[in-house]
Amino acid sequence: MAVSVVMPALEMAQETGKLLAWLKKEGDSVKKGEPLVEIETDKVTVEVEAPADGILAALKAWEGAEIPVGQTIAWIVAPGEQPPAESPSAAPAARAMTEQSVRPASVASAAGVAGPAEPSARVSPKAKRVAKELGVDLSRVRGTGPDGTITSEDVEAAAKSQAPAEAAEPAALSSVARLMAQRTTESWTTTPHFFLVREIDATPLLVAREHHGAGMNVKLTHTDLLVALVARVVAKHPKLNASWTGHAIHFHSDVNISLAAAVKDGVVGVVIPQANTATLADIAGQRSELSERARAGRLRPPDVTGGTFTISNLGMYQVDAFSAIITPPQAAVLAVGAITDRIVAVRGQPAVRPMMTLTLSSDHRVVDGAQAAVFLKDLADALGEPGKWLV
Template structure:
């Protein structure tokens, strides 16, 4: 009997929710079949079988929660005698546990963590002829990404390489190089139930909300933030967008947004300011060779940051198309791990909500994030005369361990110059 364990499907995942079982007890399973949909701290992702067999038991039912490495089901492999019938245990993954015994959460937390988070990687296993053991989906991803499977350490059963291993190999981001700082001592826990009034409602934390709370708290505690703000003349940007969209619509293509132009402009300027496209590690400052821009997207369950890779090498219309696709996936919780990792700089835009100015919390391990407000009309001076002008305010939050004040100011100054002459970003 083989235990199916709760997988690690993102670098920030600590526990997962079983969203839906795609196989039921008694179903035949082939290696590579999708067994279950797992809700992580960022998305709903499919988890595949690594061996042939029959699904003998579901330990954690739909909606159940389990930490990484805890068994969620059991698979009877070929040649094994039939196991005695065992009832599913839907209460096992609920929290708090019933008085009769510990929950699966408590049991797993008392066992050694065999997931990649503790730095221990299972031995690479080889099959007949020295072939590296890997799942079918992992092999497909490796082929598409041009990754040599022999360079990857597998974390699946018996050292088998799984999709998450391939995704981690694709993005050697400093998120995996930087050990998380020891969190400050937590304040004594208080009982939420004791503070609730009859008119109050206690809303359970989702996986995304827990991760937002943890990561952004760590960011504010460990990264010394400082802020540089500049208001730019947004008239040329608005004019360029109007001209482009008129031509795009005439050609039957989708329009571009103000944020698309900002992302493209930021990517162009980051070329000349590599220190802003960096991360802090205990070993030193990592200046990233690629410019991968994260775009903050608000969803019903919380903030997620899909990544536009190599934004400096893509046209404005390509960035626009990718942004729309990624935002749609984010709202449907269908983003893949490779679409949410590897960011080197983030843009957060609240202009569509009519917000003029705000400051954003750095998305670790990145060294900076750009907060962008709305394009607004206000009185100003143009050619020596009072006129109605368009303005837009942007604020760069920087990690002072990486970026000095003058370096942040130079980046914001140059970005403003490109936004005020936006053809420089399109050319």
Template sequence: MTALSPTMQDGVIAGWLVSEGQAVKPGDALCEIETDKATMPYESPRAGTILKITALAGARAAVGETIAVIGKPGEDWQSVVPAIPAITAIPALTAIPATSSALPALEAGPVPLPAPVIAVPSAPAAVPPLNEPAFPSLGPSLPASTPPSSPLARKLARERGIDLRSLRGTGPHGRVIRRDVPSAGSVVPSTFGGESSTATHADRGAVAARTTGGRLRGDRVPISKMRSIIAGRLGTSWTQAPHFFVRAAVDMEKLLDLRASVNAGRDRPVGLNAFVMRLVAAALERHPIINASWEGDAIRYRPAADIGLAVALEGGLVTPVVRACERKGVEEIDAELADLVARARKGLLSPEEYSEASFTISNLGSSGVEEFTAIINPPGSAILALGAVSKEAVVRGDDIVARRMMRITVSSDHRVIDGAAAASFLSDLKALLEEPARGLL
């Protein structure tokens, strides 16, 4: 198996799109792989016939394990590679619902295959739904009339009391996938999964409370794959990168007036984040050290302002990246950002769309947070934290006036950025936010 992103070590096969005996060509989608950030197709590396599928749908496989064998039509795969074990189930590492049974996972390792038969590497481990046990249960068999669906979709449907037959699949060949299953509380439990369609209002409330993150006191909930990756990356950043922080209060009057002018008559307004990203890119052009990365024995200056925006998901976060913001206008940045955020919330981003940000922005202003500090998102060396915009009494000359103000904080890696450099960047960024025409024209 080959990794689909730098952080992938294993994955779950959401479902096969081909069957044994089927002819394939390079680039054909063989199966779907669910990762911590997205569900992605796994493509065939060569032309041939699917001789054997060794990893069943729902199975967890590590990078380097074999999930299928491609060779010549009619060739006996067992006579060529007899040592490949089938990957049939998910290891019972976490609590499994009482309605399902866990099968032990068989060990499987990469096996060198002589030409013309090759082992198709398995894809990285599929990530379970956020805020749920680390690996999905295969669960009981479904009625013959049940539409094709991914293991995660079936698990969500069981927990939310939803009949899969009532859903319209948007996956390959009409397959029901995770995003097709409505959230708890938006549907009435059906007879599927043992829930009565005449359940009381209190029953529905209890189901919703348990499936929307509500937990009983004393519960011990296994961490998800996404939470594990967040813990590893940010824990490493906090302990290895010596953080320091510089702060400023920004007068947002002119920028907010400019945004209102740009949005006049528009069906979809341009978001404030797009303006901030473009002005940050202008400041980064003047301060290339803020846009650099620590590489142990060298500091790498990034060629473009690839700016990530932290997006909250249920049980975690992802940072979609808008590339080369310095070469784009505000409207282009906004359109690209809106697309990235929408697909991020559906788990549809590809690895290159959420990795390798040279600078990151975290905005908690919409949650009413006035000021905070953020942990640097590697491989970047700085991150900008945006607080809420609020009216404050400000001294202007001899007068006290009401102004819309926002507090910002830049967290910097002292291995790369010195205090004076961070202060100079913050000063220029504050000036650009207060006089946005200087950075947008």
């Protein structure tokens, strides 16, 4: 029984993945779970494993190609078996399987950003050759030939329109950088953001870190405490853990905290799943592993999949406060500034306290100002008495 190998969807709003390298050749026999092909997606480079034992057959994608998510890129067949003809229903099914329920019904493309070509778009032999010669990425070219076929004229036009950008920045963008540009443009131009700012006295947080950090194998960070507390408060505010689907609000059952992590060419959101019920030690352990993998560029699909609320902390760079862009299809992101000693009024007297500024960006289609404000108040209360929430 032939089993198809499909381009996996590793990110919620991912449209395509780039095939970096086949790790097996056509005709090789493979074992289930063996690394088969290396894929650069949204924000990670991953090895896709063989879904079954058998012979690798009918490679349908070449190295360097951008492939729509869900498209069959090869088959695993029994010895002597022919790979089946393509079934048109395979793509949507594969997509649904890898995405679970977090994907909104549709994510509108931002105006001015060329989306990937239709998966069915044909490319003429000449266009393929010319694209190779000019270094044009065919997934970014729109076909104007019969039935949308990409012709060499389309490729040449695309090469011409790319030229000014290339002059300014000779190196081609990595997929992380390109997707960051595409995703933030999409979010910023289509999501109605609003921002609430709140200053927090971080003294209890510092105390909690001392208290809970003692005796832990992994170094406990402020971020870990924030992940735990934010997740627990978010769990009580379903609207902050939701997605705009285009016509309705979709509430997520799990609270998966996405932590913005800097990588070589941009930023990725590494995910700590069900952080509202995870222990501090669990969170610290996962966060430490994820940062390690992000730095090494070896993130795996589950590491970046399924986040429902993002925390972005630039405190370590001594940023006092900032406003973050929401990661679609999430509804909110909490931007965390540095903890710094400031003079504040305490019971009518000036006092020096370690202060921290939180800025909450919310999608106004999902949550309104008062609801976001109540969440921020509950979060401030939790940060004031972490012990109560971290039993």
